[in-house]
Amino acid sequence: MTKATWTVDTVHSEIGFSVKHMMISKAKGVFEKFDAVIEADVEDLSDAKIEVNIDPASINTRNEDRDNHLRSADFFDVENNPNLTFVATDIKKKSGSDYDVTGDLTIRGVTKPATFDVTFEGQSKDPMGGDTVAGFSGKTNISRKEFGLVWNAAVETGGVLVGDEVTIHIELELHKQN
Numbered sequence: 221m222t223k224a225t226w227t228v229d230t231v232h233s234e235i236g237f238s239v240k241h242m243m244i245s246k247a248k249g250v251f252e253k254f255d256a257v258i259e260a261d262v263e264d265l266s267d268a269k270i271e272v273n274i275d276p277a278s279i280n281t282r283n284e285d286r287d288n289h290l291r292s293a294d295f296f297d298v299e300n301n302p303n304l305t306f307v308a309t310d311i312k313k314k315s316g317s318d319y320d321v322t323g324d325l326t327i328r329g330v331t332k333p334a335t336f337d338v339t340f341e342g343q344s345k346d347p348m349g350g351d352t353v354a355g356f357s358g359k360t361n362i363s364r365k366e367f368g369l370v371w372n373a374a375v376e377t378g379g380v381l382v383g384d385e386v387t388i389h390i391e392l393e394l395h396k397q398n
Contacts, residue, residue: 223267226262301328318340
């Protein structure tokens with residue numbers, strides 16, 4: 221296959237996260253607005269161009285008060301940092317359909333390297349519109365403190381309200397552009 225341009229079908233895609241809450245459970249959320257520029261041979265991502273842009277104001281944790289706190293200067297500071305971005309800088313095939321996709325992750329104006337463990341889930345023709353469709357899933361773990369997300373509160377049983385390690389997960393359905 222040859223390199224092609226792909227667009228994200230946001231209805232069938234998700235970018236989300238989970239983080240320890242009160243040291244005993246996990247809080248989870250998603251970003252409802254995001255897009256990506258992807259130029260790739262989906263069967264060999266080695267030389268792909270991948271750029272993802274996320275609107276942090278679109279955060280949804282199913283709790284309006286928490287979402288508003290996450291949008292505030294204590295966390296994402298969306299007024300001053302309206303975008304979260306990931307730009308791939310190196311892609312290595314691990315085996316079969318598994319890749320390490322390393323790139324520059326920017327959160328709250330701080331850019332750090334991050335490596336996503338990505339799996340190519342396959343491709344098919346969309347029976348509703350005839351487009352070629354491809355699927356990918358992936359995840360990475362980051363330290364939120366490295367990105368300036370340092371707000372926390374002590375809990376009376378010891379420990380803190382919000383853990384440092386955040387798992388970011390992606391599920392992308394891409395449509396090939398003609």
